[in-house]
Amino acid sequence: MTVQMELSRILIRELNDYQLIELREMDGDRAFPIVIGLPEAQAIERRLKGVEIKRPQTHELMASVIETLGGELMSITINDLADHTFFASLDVRKETGEILHIDARPSDAIALGIARDVPIYVEEHVLEGALADDD
Numbered sequence: 001m002t003v004q005m006e007l008s009r010i011l012i013r014e015l016n017d018y019q020l021i022e023l024r025e026m027d028g029d030r031a032f033p034i035v036i037g038l039p040e041a042q043a044i045e046r047r048l049k050g051v052e053i054k055r056p057q058t059h060e061l062m063a064s065v066i067e068t069l070g071g072e073l074m075s076i077t078i079n080d081l082a083d084h085t086f087f088a089s090l091d092v093r094k095e096t097g098e099i100l101h102i103d104a105r106p107s108d109a110i111a112l113g114i115a116r117d118v119p120i121y122v123e124e125h126v127l128e129g130a131l132a133d134d135d
Contacts, residue, residue, distance in 0.1 A: 002077060002121035003028075007110060010048070012041045021110065023078070023120065025127075032130035034078075034086055040107035047114040059111040070095040076113040078106050078122040081129040 008024035008031060019041035024031040036044075043059055056064065066073055071092040079101075080087035088109040089101040104112075113120060122130075 001124045003030075003124060003127055005078075005120045005122050007044070007048075007114065007120065010041060010045055012038070012045060014038065021107070023122065030127060030131060032127070034106050036107035040105075040111055043111040044107070044114055047111060059108065059115060062108075062112055063115060066090075066092055071100070073112065073116050073118050074099065075118050076104075076106075076109040076120045077101070078109075078120070078126050080123070081126045086126070086130075 004026040005023040006026055007021060009020075009022040011020040011022075013019065017038070018035045019038055020033045021036055021041070021044065022031055022033050043057060046053065047059075053060075063073065071094055073090060074093050075091040076088060077091055078086055078088045086106045088104045088106040090104050090109055090112065092100045092102060094100060110120065
């Protein structure tokens with residue numbers, strides 16, 4: 001079972017090697033952080049603020065490739081957690097209707113998803129594991 005989440009907060013500290021984003025349950029109280037790199041945090045922040053850039057970055061390139069090949073990004077799913085590392089998929093619908101689940105880092109998936117305004121889902125077992133790690 002998946003739980004719909006939203007990006008509730010992004011914390012950028014340019015002097016650190018890592019940044020934080022927080023996902024919060026849409027219809028509940030649960031939330032957890034994901035550690036990401038500075039470039040990904042900046043890309044997410046740019047997208048949230050609607051800042052246009054002159055040349056496509058990696059996430060814009062990926063969106064363009066998906067669309068050019070006839071696909072449509074339907075959602076992002078954080079689907080696993082192992083050794084304090086989150087795993088995600090880009091859930092892409094092909095022209096045939098088939099849904100592909102393409103392996104991705106959560107930070108890249110979320111940066112791409114924010115631009116396309118697609119839902120973010122987290123598998124229940126991942127959410128439970130993330131909350132257990134916070135204790």
